[in-house]
Amino acid sequence: MENKELLKQRVEELAGKVNGEVEEILGAIILKIQAPYIIETLTAAKSFADVPCDFLHDLAGLDLGDHFEVVYQLTSWNGPQRLRVKASVDRENPVIDSATRIWQGADFLEREAFDMFGIQFKGHPNLKRIYMWDDFEGYPLRKDYVTEPIELRNLVRQRKEGE
């Protein structure tokens, strides 16, 4: 428990610097920030005194309707500390700095978020679609993505035009 208290203290200190909010849901500490602060936040979190969050476990996009969030699950190689950093990204112009400079392992994860949500990671060495083919249109995991296959969509359109 001491570990968690310490982590919370560090996160709150950091939140003051990066205009973030600290939340706790189901026992997990969540730090909500704006996209421009992401590199500063992650760098700081990686080198927290005593409770470093130096293991980028996961990076995922999240569509909240009016904006996107990029969710970083941080943990440590040496301790139980877990931190969830959520960076809010503008929906119209989804741009955020790439974490590949801090963790090489962010490479594929960021490509996936780009593929699924269209979030641009600035500074990523090879930001291409990873699951979908290169000339695929749209971003499948956005809430407004139409899941019907393109042929069906065209068919519906033709019928509508015919009417």
Next chain:
Amino acid sequence: MQALNNLFLIIADFIRSLFADPHSVWANLTMDVINFIIVVIIIVLAALILILLERKIAGWTSQRTGPNRLGPRGWFQTIADALKLMGKEDVTPAGADRILFKIAPMIVFSLPMMTLAVIPYGNQMAPINLDLGIFYFLAVSAISTLAFLMAGWGSNNKYSLLGGMRAVAQMISYEIPLLFSLLGVVMITQSFNLGVIVQDQHTIPFIALQPLAFVIYIIAGIAEVNRAPFDLVEADQEVVAGPFTEYTGLRWGLFFLGEYGNMTAVSALAATVFLGGWQGPFLPGWIWFWMKVGIIIFFMMWVRWTFPRIRVDHLMHLAWKVLLPLSILNIFLTGLGIYIYRLVMGG
């Protein structure tokens, strides 16, 4: 007993006796044609039996049954496979070098025919009794390198090309220790004639005098016929099927026949040179010969289904840094042995 031993000679004499002059040109020509047909039959039969044997051995080593559906215990499986291959479409890939692509399998298939022709299958039973037998055998079998490269280049496929390149590198490297390992025996017998070599083994097979050479020969021989652990040429996991990737139907079947024919030829040479060929008590010579060949073939199959594939750089190291020095050492030791023998025997 004697009749059984000379069964084929008696048949040959009978056929010759049908001619007015048993040693006329026509009689010789007829005998050559018959010999040729027999060699082809040997290759085809060997392939038929060996493919099934290989699958049975594979099943045995990996604790499963192997083919067991067609005929008694699956004995007709290969025949069904051969029929299936005949029914396949003959595809030539677009952009292939058509001539090279088409003649490569024929060359591969024709080589064991040429090499198996000089092997003495029994006393006086070599289809062609050649004075330079070993020399001829090695020279002809070296051509298969060219055929693999032709197939690899002609297919217009990168995997095939890689496989063809590997074939050249591997087979040329292993040609040399293979040749040197046989030199020891040639030094002892003072002859390249396979018949003479077998005759000289009536007291003791040369494996007892040349154990190191035998081991080198078997290793280099396995590499020479591209079987695991030296099957880099057709390594599925890396180059799909090497030079054979683009082949279908009977053309692919010819490669297959050629591979098993080559394997038989290499084993036959090993049996002839090291294991005493047709020499052996009680049983007719030709049965002894095939038993010895069978043992070597079984050993090669056993190795194939036990060992993983060697790495390409290790392959080269083994040939140039291990086998070649060892084979030269063997030649040296043989020469020393002959010298001492002569000193002692006063020759």
Next chain:
Amino acid sequence: MSIDKTEDLILNMGPQHPSMHGLFRMVVHLEGETVTEIDPKIGYLHRGIEKLAESRTYTQFIPYTDRLDYLASPHNNWAYVQTVEKLMGVEIPERAEYLRVIFGELSRIASHQVMIASTALDIAGWTAWSYAFRDRERILDMYEMTAGSRLTVNIMRIGGMSAEPPAEFWPALKSFLDDTPEMLEEYYGVFLGNEIAQGRLKNVGILSKELAQSLSITGPVLRGSGVQYDLRRAEPYSIYDRFDFDIPVRYGCDSYDRTMIRMDEIKESIKIIKQAVRDIPEGPIMAKVPKVIKPPVGEVYHRVENPKGELGFYIVSDGSTKPSRVRIRPGTFVNLQMLPIVAKGWKIQDVVAIFATLDAVLGEVDK
């Protein structure tokens, strides 16, 4: 004019290639036999499982998790149902926890057996392949007894297990556990102890500790690189804190140690299962959960130690019967990042071996 460098040969391996474990594709730049660059291409098996989750109820999604790492399907079920249980705050019965451990560890053994087999196959050890698959068959039989299916077993439910193992399950399990040491010896004898196999695997594809940590590599690949990190110890989920077992670690950082670590882990799994069989209590296997699963608004991230790497689920609930977002963090997808970095400069044969020791299952990589 002198020609210093010839043009590279660009070779497309996959998605249909004998050693590409499913539908993986990589574009390999070759100079002779040496690989100068690798560009992995994935997505040929992408089914959009995350998107599918958004239109399924929480219970309906369980079978989809089977299709992630289909070689260890109970483990995927486990990761998912535990995440939902954590979100809902459900306590599950003791017996169900023990059964989950037994099935989870059985699937770990099965998965590692496939890994050993396919690594053997990728360096052309055909016989070793069939030995490992022969033994894995017994685990599949045990799945079949209990769940009715062999590969995608769908055996766990939110709140417990779907079925109680039948009476014949326990003797089968016992004889399997008793035979395993002998099996491992056999694998070692026929495959890993072989001179040629060691020549193919030792000192090949060095993944240093620092690189592994920077790439967020998890699972046996990480432990083969000298990092003793296992979620079952680092952050015990379920009832792993009750068992006595070791976290094997090897410091070779090469393909050989990445393979051997699997052998070590099978031994540890056997230990865990033996203890679980000894301690398992009687009782119900399902907790009382509502018919319609409706978790409260909230979000949860949970990860478990899958046989091939850590599998994480991030579920965001909006209070309805369907999740608002299910994010799957597949272990092998992240682990795959090491391939272009580590395999550079090795021979094409070594690339195949390195890829095999990664033990990527494309069902999980492609989601």
